[in-house]
Structure formats: C-alpha cells, structure tokens
Amino acid sequence: MKLIECPRDAMQGWTEFIPTETKTEYLNALLRVGFDTLDFGxxxxxxxxxxLRDTAEVLAGLDLSSTRTKLLAIVANLRGAETALGYSEIQYIGFPLSVSETFQQRNTNKSIAEALTEVADMQNRCEQGGKTLxxxxxxxxxxxxxxxxNPAVLGEFTEKLAALGVRVVALSDTIGASTPETIIPPFRELIPAFxxxxxxxxxxxxxxxxxxxxxxxxxxxxRRFDGALGGIGGCPMAADQLTGNMATENLVTYLEAAGVPTGLHMEAFREAQRLSQRVFVGH
Incomplete structure (x- = not known):
C-alpha cells in the first residue's frame, strides 16, 4: 500500500500566497509522517x-535527512521536466496527460498528440537521469x-504509455465526476492487463x-492512493468551483478499518493535521 500526500495539489489553487517559510515548515512536518511520496511542488x-513560484526555495529548506518519503514534482512541459531533473532530491516527476483534448489544451496549452511526444521525451530523460515519470x-x-x-479510452492511452516504458500511471478524477460504477471497470481491467x-x-x-x-x-x-490533509485543493484549470482532494485522514481511516497497515507515524500525522489548519486558515 502506498499513500501519496499532495500538499502541492492543496496549495496550488489557494488564492492568498502562502509564505515560503510556512510551506517549508508544513512540508517538513509531512516528511516526518512517513508517506511513501510527497507531491510537494x-x-x-x-x-x-x-x-508555487517558490518551489525551488521550498525544496532548499526541506529536511530529507531522516525521512523515507520520496519527493514528486509536477511539470506541464519539457522545460519544467528539465528543471526538475536538475534536482537530485526529487525522485518522481509527474505529468498530467488528459484523455480530454479540450482539457489538455486548457491545462498545458498543447494537444494530446503533442503531449504524448513530450511524454516520450520526458520518459527517456527520466530513465537517463535515474528518475521515475x-x-x-x-x-x-x-x-x-x-x-x-470510457474504459477503452483509458486502455488505449495506457497502451501507448506502456510502449514508452512508463511504469506509474494514476487514473485521475479531475472534477470529482467518478462513481463506483466508473471507477471499478478501468482498474479491474488495466491492472491485470499491464x-x-x-x-x-x-x-x-x-x-x-x-x-x-x-x-x-x-x-x-x-494499492496506490493520492490524498491531501483536510481534503483541500483541486485543479484550478478544471472548473471555477474546486472539488476537493481525497482527504488523507479518510484514507487512513478506511485502511485501518480494512486492517491494512499504513506505516505512518500517527503522532507526526496529528501534528501535521494541526499545522495544516494554520497553513490554510491563517498564517
């Protein structure tokens, strides 16, 4: 089981600028919790x-000396990927590839075909740089x-990504439209197929x-879930009204009830929860 905490997704649509030192303090608290990955910037x-204009400054202030958590940075184009590749502290580079042509243009200002060409280049550079796309x-x-x-469309995209050597694919409900009836078929079909x-x-x-x-x-x-403490955030490019992220505390509650060990340091988790209130309510 892998839990990916996404403060980047929580912060990106926040109207008031969160000071760099506040971001850094919060991310350092999250690093102490023991998540598999931190989507930090x-x-x-x-x-x-x-x-997120201060991602490089925030990264410089992170204490990575005693954490097992890996860092993930999101990019929207090859230029961003090249920047991320220059930081040895970052293990994962994330790229949003939309199955909607309209949203691909809206989110990254390129067509799906153009985005796939960039994905191929990013994948090659990640392999050369020892990082995972x-x-x-x-x-x-x-x-x-x-x-x-439909699930077949997701299958077609996944087949193209598999051919490029991509090893991690996150099915993403950008606007909160998913239901059990639409979630189950693609996961059930794609996991054994790839x-x-x-x-x-x-x-x-x-x-x-x-x-x-x-x-x-x-x-x-x-067995890989993204969440954000408090269910804060969403995609500012998707709609005027943001649908929140999956609340990490709900994921933890679900997994504990299912008897699935999370491996999280719960005292540090509760401290990060308290700090999140200060970050997103007032600093």
Whole structure:
C-alpha cells in the first residue's frame, strides 16, 4: 500500500500566497509522517500557478535527512521536466496527460498528440537521469466538455504509455465526476492487463462521496492512493468551483478499518493535521 500526500495539489489553487517559510515548515512536518511520496511542488509558469513560484526555495529548506518519503514534482512541459531533473532530491516527476483534448489544451496549452511526444521525451530523460515519470490520466472518469471517455479510452492511452516504458500511471478524477460504477471497470481491467505498470488513484471528491470511491478503487485492486490533509485543493484549470482532494485522514481511516497497515507515524500525522489548519486558515 502506498499513500501519496499532495500538499502541492492543496496549495496550488489557494488564492492568498502562502509564505515560503510556512510551506517549508508544513512540508517538513509531512516528511516526518512517513508517506511513501510527497507531491510537494511544481515547476510550471508562475503566471499559471503563482502559488508555487517558490518551489525551488521550498525544496532548499526541506529536511530529507531522516525521512523515507520520496519527493514528486509536477511539470506541464519539457522545460519544467528539465528543471526538475536538475534536482537530485526529487525522485518522481509527474505529468498530467488528459484523455480530454479540450482539457489538455486548457491545462498545458498543447494537444494530446503533442503531449504524448513530450511524454516520450520526458520518459527517456527520466530513465537517463535515474528518475521515475508518473503520468496522470486526467479527466479519466469524465469531463464537462463532452469529449469521449470510457474504459477503452483509458486502455488505449495506457497502451501507448506502456510502449514508452512508463511504469506509474494514476487514473485521475479531475472534477470529482467518478462513481463506483466508473471507477471499478478501468482498474479491474488495466491492472491485470499491464502488470509492469503501477496504477494509482487520484480521486477528487466531495465530503459525502469519498468512502464509496476509495472502496471501489481498493476492491478493484488499486494499492496506490493520492490524498491531501483536510481534503483541500483541486485543479484550478478544471472548473471555477474546486472539488476537493481525497482527504488523507479518510484514507487512513478506511485502511485501518480494512486492517491494512499504513506505516505512518500517527503522532507526526496529528501534528501535521494541526499545522495544516494554520497553513490554510491563517498564517
């Protein structure tokens, strides 16, 4: 079981700029919890995501001396990937590849075909640089634009990624549209069909639908889940009203009830929860 904590996703749409020292303090608290991976920042245009313009400064202040947690940075193009590749502290580079043509243009200002060409280049550079590329299939459970979606479409995208050598693919519910009926089929079909790929679930949700979504993905075989403390965040490029991230505390509650060990340091977890209130309510 892998839990990926995503403060980057929680912060990116926050209107008020969170000071660099506050971000750093919060991320250091999360590093003490023992998550598998911390999605800590992104190397994108500050015009697009002004909240994360200080990712390099935040990275410089992280205490990685006594954590097992790996770092993941999101990029929107090859230039961002090249920047991320220059940091030895970063193990994972994440790229959002949309199954919706409209959203790919809206999110990264390129077509799906152009994005796939960049993914191929990123994958080669990650292999050469000793890093792992994580591809998020965004709008993976539907979109508001009328673009085609179904499990077969996800399969076609995954087949292309597998041919490139991509080893981690996260099916992503960018707008909170997923239901158990749409979550179960793709995970159930893709996991056995692509044994060399680790599939993750990046599910945005409302506070009342989280359990059914987690349960569906878990029962379908997913063992990699993204979350954010407090369920804060979402995708600012997707809609005017943000649907929150999967709340990490709900994931932990679910796994504990299922008898699945999380390996988290719970005292540090509770301290990070307290700190998150200060980060997102007032600093």
């Amino acid at each position: 992104s190397f994108v245009s500050p015009k697009a995501i002004p909240q 994580v591809v998020y299939l965004s709008m993976g459970f539907g979109n508001p634009y009328g673009d085609p979606w 044994p060399n790929i680790e599939f993750g679930a990046h599910l945005h949700t409302t506070p009342t639908t989280w359990r059914e979504k987690v349960d569906a993905a878990f029962e379908a075989g997913c």
